[in-house]
Amino acid sequence: MKQALDDLGGLGYLAWDTVRYSVSRPFGFGLLVEQLFQIGVMSLSITSIVALFTGLVISVQTIYSLSSYGGQLFIGDLVALSLVRELGPVLTSLMVAGRVGAGITAELGSMTVTEQVDAIRALGANPIKKLVVPRVLATVIMLPLLVVLADIIGIFGGMVAVAAELGQSPDFYLRRVLGALSIADVASGLIKSAVFAVIIALIACHRGLTVTGGAAGVGAATTRTVVSASISILISDFFITKFLLWALV
DSSP states (O other), rough: HHHHHHHHHHHHHHHHOOOOOHTSSSHHHHHHHHHHHHHGGGHHHHHHHHHHHHHHHHHHHHHHHGGGGGGGGGGEEEEEEHIIIHHHHHHHHHHIIIIHHHHHHHHHHHHHHTTHHHHHHHTTTIIIIIIIHHHHHHHHHHHHHHHHHHHHHHHHHHHHHHHHHOOOOHHHHHHHHHHHHHHHHHHHHHHHHHHHHHHHHHHHHHHHHOOOHHHHHHHHHHHHHHHHHHHHHHHHHHHHHHHHHHHOO
8 A cells, every 4th residue: 555655656746747847948859759759650550450450340249239130330330439439549558558658667667777867867967857758748649649540440440341241331331430420529539548648658657767676676667567557547547438428428
């Protein structure tokens, strides 16, 4: 319990410092661009694969579940709503937590145990400004974009499945998709992804900067990052969903 409270306090201080230093000069655009590439571009493949097969599975399951009720016409609606509202943001965030979150913790943890972070302080630089701010901002920028891409690819996967299984025309499927979605649905997914991005980046940076115990400690911190971020995403998803249903619907 004490460790959990210490972690929450550390995350709170880190979040406050990140906000303060993100609006102070120098802005370090070069570091931000590097992290945008590492977090966004390098996550495209895993995001695309997961999204494609998620769309395929949802469509196939829906086809056989609704076939007894003559509900095949609504497959596009179900795929679009489930992906944009829930599965797109959550699954993409879990993938990013596993790839990016673990990578951030391992990188910062290695710098911590080899005293590179102390060297940054000794040179008069701020490690939060130099190491944490670019990673948090890059995650907040790129994760919503990855979620949008995942939604599009997942909807495409659903279209392929429906065309193959039912012979339904892509034009009809896409019209059902566009008719089912609203601005509130899209906004809900983007808001969730932005919140999840903050959770992933802050947990990963906090774990990395507080590593102890050498190489073994780095490995343990990396594992804890993935577990903590994944659980936090799923728990926060419930509360964000409840709030957005009240606020946007």
